[in-house]
Amino acid sequence: MWEGFAGGFDSVMPRLALLDFWTCAEYIERMSRFSPLNWPVVRQIRGGDPFGRDVNTQSQKSKDKRGRIEEADRVVQSVCPYCAVGCSQRIYVKDDRVIQVEGDPDSPISRGRLCPKGSASEQLINSASRLTKIKYRAPYSTEWQELDEDTAMEMIADRYLEARRNGWQDIDDEGRRLNRTMGIAGLGGATLDNEENYLIKKLFTATGAIQVENQARI
Numbered sequence: 001m002w003e004g005f006a007g008g009f010d011s012v013m014p015r016l017a018l019l020d021f022w023t024c025a026e027y028i029e030r031m032s033r034f035s036p037l038n039w040p041v042v043r044q045i046r047g048g049d050p051f052g053r054d055v056n057t058q059s060q061k062s063k064d065k066r067g068r069i070e071e072a073d074r075v076v077q078s079v080c081p082y083c084a085v086g087c088s089q090r091i092y093v094k095d096d097r098v099i100q101v102e103g104d105p106d107s108p109i110s111r112g113r114l115c116p117k118g119s120a121s122e123q124l125i126n127s128a129s130r131l132t133k134i135k136y137r138a139p140y141s142t143e144w145q146e147l148d149e150d151t152a153m154e155m156i157a158d159r160y161l162e163a164r165r166n167g168w169q170d171i172d173d174e175g176r177r178l179n180r181t182m183g184i185a186g187l188g189g190a191t192l193d194n195e196e197n198y199l200i201k202k203l204f205t206a207t208g209a210i211q212v213e214n215q216a217r218i
Contacts, residue, residue: 080118184211
């Protein structure tokens with residue numbers, strides 16, 4: 001019956017013995033998982049930890065787990081991009097890619113804490129649906145086209161100046177001096193910090209725009 005195997009009977013038996021060895025080892029390993037000696041309560045009593053406050057309550061699977069931050073090449077300090085609280089973050093980077101975002105315990109503001117949105121910042125950064133290029137759809141068009149940053153900034157500046165010019169008011173109906181434009185309005189959100197709000201207000205005031213608001217819930 002061994003004629004079909006290269007080398008015959010002598011070459012097959014060591015392989016079968018090795019197979020039996022690994023089968024038995026796997027069986028013993030699996031059975032040890034279900035052994036009463038590995039039950040959490042038994043481990044607590046045997047380890048002198050009856051209240052379950054030590055590592056005895058952990059399974060081997062939990063002990064074998066490792067955090068993603070252990071693989072990071074470097075850690076970068078940052079600030080959460082959402083609300084106006086400005087919680088500090090630690091950005092863990094590996095191969096120039098963000099792998100984890102956690103709270104910074106050294107921050108006097110958040111003291112290492114992050115809300116669910118801040119904790120999910122890594123998903124925002126690495127989301128497959130995140131847009132990383134400037135998209136523009138011309139009026140009446142059904143297709144988006146990519147623009148470089150310089151072209152996009154020029155288009156925004158041209159439209160800003162055009163709206164300012166078209167909505168400009170020198171005087172009101174009673175002849176009082178206005179020097180304002182009603183063609184531009186600004187609405188800020190909670191993610192803007194004090195410095196950004198200062199620059200926005202300075203720009204709008206310099207160009208005669210008076211409709212500037214900020215909504216903390218945006």
